[in-house]
Amino acid sequence: MWLWQPKSRHKSYVCARITYSVCAAHLLLFVVIFLLDANKRRSLQVTTRTAYADAAIVVLPFCKYVAQPQQAEQSPVPQKPPKAAPQTTIQQTKKAVPKKNIAPATKAPAQKPKQTPAPKPAPKKVVQQEKMPSVVPKKQQPTAAKKDALAQKEPTQNAPAVAPVYVGREQMQEIALQEALVQEVQRCWAPPVGLSKTLQTIVVVNIGPDGAIKQVATQKASGVLAYDMSARSACYAMHFSKPFHNKEITITFKQ
Amino acid sequence: MYVLMFFLMPLMINAVHVQTESVQHAKMPIALQIDTPYQALAQALQRDLQMTQQFTLLFAHAPAAASAPFMLKVAPAEHTLHWQLIDQQEKHVMASGAVPAKGVPATQAHRIANQVWKALTGNEGFFLSKIAFCKEQKGPKGRTLKHIYIVDANGAAQMPLVQTPTINIAPRWHNERPLLFYSEFADANVRLMYVDMKKKRHVACNFDGVNMLPAFSHDGKVVFSSSKGQGASQLYYLADGKLQQLTKNGGNNFSPTLSADGATLYFCSDYQQRGPALFCFDMRTKQLDRIPDTCPSESPSCSDVHGLVAYCKRVKGVMQVCVYDPKAKMSRQLTFDAAIKQGVSWSPCGQYVVYSQQKGIQSELVMMQVDAQRSWTLLSCREKISFPSWSSSFESVGA
Numbered sequence: 088m089w090l091w092q093p094k095s096r097h098k099s100y101v102c103a104r105i106t107y108s109v110c111a112a113h114l115l116l117f118v119v120i121f122l123l124d125a126n127k128r129r130s131l132q133v134t135t136r137t138a139y140a141d142a143a144i145v146v147l148p149f150c151k152y153v154a155q156p157q158q159a160e161q162s163p164v165p166q167k168p169p170k171a172a173p174q175t176t177i178q179q180t181k182k183a184v185p186k187k188n189i190a191p192a193t194k195a196p197a198q199k200p201k202q203t204p205a206p207k208p209a210p211k212k213v214v215q216q217e218k219m220p221s222v223v224p225k226k227q228q229p230t231a232a233k234k235d236a237l238a239q240k241e242p243t244q245n246a247p248a249v250a251p252v253y254v255g256r257e258q259m260q261e262i263a264l265q266e267a268l269v270q271e272v273q274r275c276w277a278p279p280v281g282l283s284k285t286l287q288t289i290v291v292v293n294i295g296p297d298g299a300i301k302q303v304a305t306q307k308a309s310g311v312l313a314y315d316m317s318a319r320s321a322c323y324a325m326h327f328s329k330p331f332h333n334k335e336i337t338i339t340f341k342q
Numbered sequence: 343m344y345v346l347m348f349f350l351m352p353l354m355i356n357a358v359h360v361q362t363e364s365v366q367h368a369k370m371p372i373a374l375q376i377d378t379p380y381q382a383l384a385q386a387l388q389r390d391l392q393m394t395q396q397f398t399l400l401f402a403h404a405p406a407a408a409s410a411p412f413m414l415k416v417a418p419a420e421h422t423l424h425w426q427l428i429d430q431q432e433k434h435v436m437a438s439g440a441v442p443a444k445g446v447p448a449t450q451a452h453r454i455a456n457q458v459w460k461a462l463t464g465n466e467g468f469f470l471s472k473i474a475f476c477k478e479q480k481g482p483k484g485r486t487l488k489h490i491y492i493v494d495a496n497g498a499a500q501m502p503l504v505q506t507p508t509i510n511i512a513p514r515w516h517n518e519r520p521l522l523f524y525s526e527f528a529d530a531n532v533r534l535m536y537v538d539m540k541k542k543r544h545v546a547c548n549f550d551g552v553n554m555l556p557a558f559s560h561d562g563k564v565v566f567s568s569s570k571g572q573g574a575s576q577l578y579y580l581a582d583g584k585l586q587q588l589t590k591n592g593g594n595n596f597s598p599t600l601s602a603d604g605a606t607l608y609f610c611s612d613y614q615q616r617g618p619a620l621f622c623f624d625m626r627t628k629q630l631d632r633i634p635d636t637c638p639s640e641s642p643s644c645s646d647v648h649g650l651v652a653y654c655k656r657v658k659g660v661m662q663v664c665v666y667d668p669k670a671k672m673s674r675q676l677t678f679d680a681a682i683k684q685g686v687s688w689s690p691c692g693q694y695v696v697y698s699q700q701k702g703i704q705s706e707l708v709m710m711q712v713d714a715q716r717s718w719t720l721l722s723c724r725e726k727i728s729f730p731s732w733s734s735s736f737e738s739v740g741a
Binding site: 264265268269272273276277278279280281282283284303310311312313316317319320323331334335336337338339340341342 | 365368369370429431436437462693713
């Protein structure tokens, strides 16, 4: 079969087949990764903007996700999160990505969290509401006994030195999205004064592909009409940037 | 492809959950729709709800009214006034009610405001309550007189209640009936009197010496201070018709205030102090404790709602309004300006306090939203205002 075909044509045919196979294999791989990843991360669960409020954020660019301790996911709402301005957090983020911190991460980025599969329980003073991942260098971690002693000595100090939080690139994107959304909510939402401080209402906003609000529904009312309406009115007043178009946003408004 | 995937990933997220806290507060606009003949009612209603510093009432024809989340619609019916709170976005009724159409328009407005405010905030309305205070005036031959005045909770409808040609001070409301107790300087003593809303005066207590400042609890206890002609003022407790002496010390014990359940009594005393300090007396165990860091302080007032005690304390030479939390055993200073405050009283809802202050030659009755620490002037005049006392919500007071 091959003998009576020209030699050059035979070579090009083989090359085409190889190229086609490689492309098909890559396409298949892409689709598999795409679907797996999409299923895994279909819902962006931004727990609370204050999860990293006091901590410097270090991005590991070759790592999608840095495993966070379970406690942070189970209790996304800290007991009393500090009201830090969103801009401050962003500035902290920018400042906290020095080249020194990133450089070692690029050498072995994904292995860092794996190196310490059973992280030591972080002491209360440093961890505060969220527990930091175990990627913190050992030099910075004093012993638990020392930290307990520190906590006893300074029980009311508000600003202890918090270890940096290592996040993956997708986590960083989530944080950026979260900051943008929180800033927008805080710009538009101003409930009346004097209402109970324990109020909480959950509002679901459906946004169309053009960014227009399709529906605002109260998922869980606080029981105080003025508070619920202030939250709903804020949703109608908000402008959602492109990443939020054609999405369903669940906003928990806490007094 | 992979690079493309990297950038496309954020777009694939369908649901976003975010949680945030309020960083600012603002008045919520409410559009008000009411028939033209009821303009007086509309204005009183506007004044009532705006006084809370929580809402702004805009008349329906105002351009900004269309963007308000709520519309308050008031429609008259036979002997009643119906109101509805309508969600302007969804166009459905969120709350509704009716009030009797008797009384002056201001009283009708107070009734509607009571119900609307409860529907909006979940708190009991206080718009039918009154604030009593003492006003210094010049009498014949340059004599100084003090009369008792009352005013609506929104600062309107000021009227004199006691205008006898003597000194009448320290008004205190009965907690369940529209009766105002006050002390009158008589020839032989300072007697405790009470007056009803028809201005009929009666003697409540006529011991020798000084009789003043009764405190009432919801279970019927009455505590008042009296010197009984023995020099120092002591506290007396009246229950089931029996009078019992509560304090026996060499100091002056005065200005008692009872917690809502009648279990705890707060008062001022200069016993073993250079000036008056706040004391806490447990009515069950009879244990007396001095509240630390409250010297010199005066006029404590305990809230029926949350049990916080508001009082005036001298800070750097200026009397300031403070709040003491008995559970946390912590005090918080509410005012910081240079005006001299005197006398403080809680609103029935426990969200506001009223106090009098002296600003130069001007005397003011000031209301403060305690949580937000926002204050505004209810009344301002040149005559000295003192001893403000906020009543409960009595229907018959405003009628």
